[in-house]
Amino acid sequence: MTQLLAADPERDAIVAAARAYFESRPKPAFVPGETYIPPSGKVMDGNDCASLVDxxxxxxxxxxxxxxxxxxxxxxxxxxxxxxxxxxxxxxxxxxxxxxxxxxxxxxxxxxxxxxxxxxxxxxxxxxxxxxxxxxxxxxxxxxxxxxxxxxxxxxxxxxxxxxxxxxxxxxxxxxxxxxxxxxxxxxxxxxxxxxxxxxxxxxxxxxxxxxxxxxxxxxxxxxxxxxxxxxxxxxxxxxxxxxxxxxxxxxxxxxxxxxxxxxxxxxxxxxxxxxxxxxxxxxxxxxxxxxxxxxxxxxxxxxxxTKLDHFIARRRENFVELEKRLRAAGLDRYYHLPQATPGTDPSWFGYLMTVRDGAGFARNDVTRALEERKVGTRLLFAGNIIRQPAFRDVAYRVHGGLTNTDKLMEDAFWVGVWPGIDAARMDYMVETLADITQALIAGRDPLALVRPAA
Structure with missing residues (x-):
């Protein structure tokens, strides 16, 4: 629980007003194809605002x-x-x-x-x-x-x-x-x-x-x-x-x-x-x-x-499971490696990483450009292979063995969000959009030409 100071009615009124103001703000509706779905984000409530003001x-x-x-x-x-x-x-x-x-x-x-x-x-x-x-x-x-x-x-x-x-x-x-x-x-x-x-x-x-x-x-x-x-x-x-x-x-x-x-x-x-x-x-x-x-x-x-951490973690895990279910139902696991939990672990998922399979017939960048164009946010696995970054040009390092899979992830992997702000409607749109883009690329069509009708 938040530590409280001695009773102060004026202060309490200010904090309560901050909480009420935040909770009263309108929440924009999700419009498929128009509302951007970020790959990550914060979830805030009136108690957060009240603590900050306090x-x-x-x-x-x-x-x-x-x-x-x-x-x-x-x-x-x-x-x-x-x-x-x-x-x-x-x-x-x-x-x-x-x-x-x-x-x-x-x-x-x-x-x-x-x-x-x-x-x-x-x-x-x-x-x-x-x-x-x-x-x-x-x-x-x-x-x-x-x-x-x-x-x-x-x-x-x-x-x-x-x-x-x-x-x-x-x-x-x-x-x-x-x-x-x-x-x-x-x-x-x-x-x-x-x-x-x-x-x-x-x-x-x-x-x-x-x-x-x-x-x-x-x-x-x-x-x-x-x-x-x-x-x-x-x-x-x-x-x-x-x-x-x-x-x-x-x-x-x-x-x-x-x-x-x-x-x-x-x-x-x-x-x-x-x-x-x-x-x-x-x-x-x-x-x-x-x-x-x-x-x-x-x-x-x-x-x-x-105080909300356990709820946030549970929502991320639920979204991961639901996203995987939808991607497999759409047959997209034929074209992408889907992420797997390390055996013996229970992840607290930050993002959902997909890697274009060898021989899929299309490139990662074509997928991510089209997803972003259609308002589905994506990210790469951060630096990819960091030794290929300009900052590491003159750094002393050693590589043991090869970095074959690291290079594969750098070239072909991207992730989308599973954060608590993603609801079922957003997830449906994400999967439908990825399926449309993938099928267009397989057929040799320009995925940027796809236009989904507004809901």
Whole structure:
């Protein structure tokens, strides 16, 4: 429940008015062929608006009471001891990896030149922290149906320089994290789980984000819940939690909450580095850090959205099942690889990835251009094969084996939405439109010439 301040009738009236205003806004009707169906989006209600306004009335513009509440409730929901809020999922990945490089970890700290096993098919900011800290990403291939890491390739990619595995659960479908964790334990490797697309997914009944040494989440509007912009790092280790907070909060050694002083009861009793004894601990810096803190208004939205997480996850799973049923009934599985859940997992689907089969007789780009023209939103599997991106032209990396399936996904895969804002009417239109476009391409007709009558 949202934390409440002392009774204040005027404040309560403002918050209630904000809730009522949001709920009273008209909801546009869906018109097939005219209303755009985005592949992802946020679902908001009056309680979200009320929480946002309530936080704004505090005029406490940095992290405050809502941030404290959200970190506590998020950690409990995720099955971790600590959560540390930050400005985005990408920032969470950067902070997670930075945490593992801290000198406070002693000889276990990741150092420049160390290797980190990952995949090239996915979002760039799962990989860029590896590069930004001077380490070498080692890429292994994925499989087509789950679009996740081929775990059979990991062990052979390990060398004496390998220190960690950092991989995302792709589009809400967990990779085989049980096997990956076993490999990491066998070779004493760190495991970083990027759960930004997979909030609430499980493997063997256990939440993703609880297998690794450290994990991340994103609260961008496209994700399962939103703070607008936001993310979180999840850990159990008190040391890692404190180090993560240091990197997030300018690199400072002090761990006082905003607006608080002397939590350690020896603010002027420390002696660190070459500083004089008693140098103010609030201005002692133990890491080369950042400022990646959130505002309390963002956190207030997160508190409200978290109460709806289970419903959002259930709707995504229902939409995935219904979309697959419709696609198979239309015979489209003959032309597209349809996504499959990794065995032993229960995904929390972010998107529905389809890959044009070899020999289908048409190209992915022809499909996506026509879908977009007819108001069905599509996305690619993010960076595709990231080593082909211009940003990686001069990056040091290593590829173990080939990236055949990664290239296949880059060339032929796209995804459409399963987010809670997609209802039966939208889904029917999506499938009918894809079927029309596919049949036109097979027949050699221009799918852009198709015009569906308005409903």
């Amino acid at each position: 936080a704004s009335l505090d005029m406490w513009l940095t992290a405050g009471r809502y941030a404290e509440q959200f970190e506590r409730e998020l950690a409990e929901r995720c099955g971790r001891r600590y959560s540390k809020l930050t400005v985005s999922g990408s920032a969470a990945n950067l902070l997670a990896f930075a945490t593992l490089t801290s000198w406070k970890r002693g000889p276990k700290a990741i150092k420049p030149g160390d290797e980190v096993i990952t995949v090239a098919a996915g979002f760039p900011t799962t990989i860029t922290p590896i590069v930004q800290y001077g380490c070498v990403p080692v890429f292994v291939d994925v499989d087509i149906e789950t679009h996740n890491v081929d775990v059979d390739l990991i062990e052979a990619a390990i060398t004496g320089k390998t220190r960690a595995v950092m991989i995302a659960h792709s589009l809400g479908n967990p990779f085989d994290v049980v096997r990956v964790r076993e490999i990491c334990r066998k070779y004493d490797l760190l495991l970083v789980e990027d759960c930004c697309d997979a909030f609430g997914a499980t493997a063997n009944g256990q939440l993703v984000g609880t297998f690794g040494d450290i994990a991340t989440l994103s609260f961008y509007p496209a994700h399962h819940i939103t703070m607008g912009e936001g993310g979180a790092v999840l850990v159990d280790s008190p040391l890692l939690a404190k180090v993560c907070e240091s990197f997030r909060d300018w690199g400072r050694d002090c761990y006082c909450a905003p607006g608080k002083d002397n939590s350690c009861n020896k603010r002027f009793g420390w002696r660190l580095g070459d500083l004089p004894k008693g140098y103010d601990h609030k201005y002692t810096y133990s890491h080369i850090g950042y400022n990646m803190k959130v505002s309390d208004m963002q956190a207030a939205l997160g508190v409200s959205q978290l």
